[in-house]
Amino acid sequence: MTISGSDVTVENVVRRVAARHRGERGALLPVLHAVQAELGHVPQEAIPVLADEFNLSRADVHGVVTFYHDFRREPAGRTTVRICRAEACQSLGANSLVSYAREAGLALGETTADGAVTVEQVFCLGNCALGPAVEVNGRLHGRVGPAKLGAILNGAVS
Incomplete structure (x- = not known):
């Protein structure tokens, strides 16, 4: 190749x-x-x-x-969104973020057909005090709810 x-x-x-x-x-x-x-x-x-x-x-x-979930076997999308699923983030609503992503047609660990977005789950981003945490292309976001995740997925937040 x-x-x-x-x-x-x-x-x-x-x-x-x-x-x-x-x-x-x-x-x-x-x-x-x-x-x-x-x-x-x-x-x-x-x-x-x-x-x-x-x-x-x-x-x-x-x-x-x-x-190991960190290894991709296919290229990631142009935007990679990693949702923290560790205990602190789970207790603060990470499941609602996962549900939102799924409802938007974004399966965890997969990339959209157009190659725009990959959504992954991780088990600690080290931002426990500001959970639920999400990382977008290496940039950490805290206190993310479904509305903010929607903005992120729509490109409103980089």
Whole structure:
């Protein structure tokens, strides 16, 4: 696979990132995070390369990628909305945000067909005192209710 029309392939990116972590104990997770940071997701083509780099089975690598919710197997939308579902946010109304997103046709962990929005759940954004918390493209929002989430999803708040 060629990325963005250049000669940079998924394999080259994965091998370069893995080389930076060679010799470290437990390097698979940092490498997966670095691959996702560079490519925007961990593509299926990366699995056999990672398995080769770490002398693991493809099933082992696939298991790690699918176990941790932070790893995307498909590119995220232009806007990524992460709803906190940890206890403090849950007690302050995070379920209403999840319900609102679902009613708006946005399933957790999925990207809209037009590639505009990805809605994800996370289990702590570290903003417990201002819950429920939502992160939009890396920017933290506190005390988010359904109306504010609607504004965020409609692009009124960046």
